[in-house]
Amino acid sequence: MMLDVLSKEDCEQVRLWRNQCLETLRTPYPLTKEMQEDFYRDVVMNPHSKHKYYAIKMHEDVLIGMGGLTNIEWENSQAEISLIINPALQKQGHGKEAVRLLLDQAFNYLNLELVYGECYECNSAADFWRNIGAKYDAHFAYLNKRKCYNGTHFGTVYFDVKRDDFAAMCEDMPNCDKRIAEHGQISICSLCDRWYYRKKPEQREILCSNCASGLI
Numbered sequence: 001m002m003l004d005v006l007s008k009e010d011c012e013q014v015r016l017w018r019n020q021c022l023e024t025l026r027t028p029y030p031l032t033k034e035m036q037e038d039f040y041r042d043v044v045m046n047p048h049s050k051h052k053y054y055a056i057k058m059h060e061d062v063l064i065g066m067g068g069l070t071n072i073e074w075e076n077s078q079a080e081i082s083l084i085i086n087p088a089l090q091k092q093g094h095g096k097e098a099v100r101l102l103l104d105q106a107f108n109y110l111n112l113e114l115v116y117g118e119c120y121e122c123n124s125a126a127d128f129w130r131n132i133g134a135k136y137d138a139h140f141a142y143l144n145k146r147k148c149y150n151g152t153h154f155g156t157v158y159f160d161v162k163r164d165d166f167a168a169m170c171e172d173m174p175n176c177d178k179r180i181a182e183h184g185q186i187s188i189c190s191l192c193d194r195w196y197y198r199k200k201p202e203q204r205e206i207l208c209s210n211c212a213s214g215l216i
Contacts, residue, residue: 051069
C-alpha cells in the first residue's frame, strides 16, 4: 500500500464512496460532481492550503481510498486525520495500514508532534478507531451530542496520537496487537455500552457519566 498524489479522477471516485456514508461526516449532505471539483481546485491543488490529501493505493493504479491530514496548525505542530476507504474493501486491514502511512507522513515528513481525530458514535467504524487509538496509546475524550443524524443526537470521541507513541509502536510492531490486549485501555459501561479510555485500568470502578448507573 502507498500514499500517492490525488488526481481529479481519484477525487471524483472518492466522492461516490463518501456519499454512501453521510452519518460519519461533519457535512451530512451529498456532494455533487461540481462541488467536488471545487474542492479539488481550491483545497487539494492549493499549495497554501492547511489540508493535505493523499490517494491511498494498493498499487500505482489501484485506488482504494483517500486519506488526509487536515486543519494543520504549523505553529502547534498538529493536524487532524481523515480517512475514506472503498466500502467494498473495508474490514480487510486496509484502513489500519492507511492510518500507519498517514501517521508516518505526519510525524516523519511534515514534522508534526500530534495527530488527532474524531469519531461519531453513529459511525460503523467506531470499533476500528477505538483499536487504532489503543494501538498507539492515544488519549481519549468523550463529548455529548456532537452529531445529529436522522433525528437522533450522537456523542463523539476525540483521540490523539503523539509522535513519540507512534515511534515506540513502530519499534514494537510485531507485538502491537498483544500490547493492546494486555494494556486493557478501553473500558465499557456494564449497562449502556459507552466506551471509555482509562490510563490506569487497575483503578477502582466508577459510575458511567452517560447512564449514571453502570460501572466501568
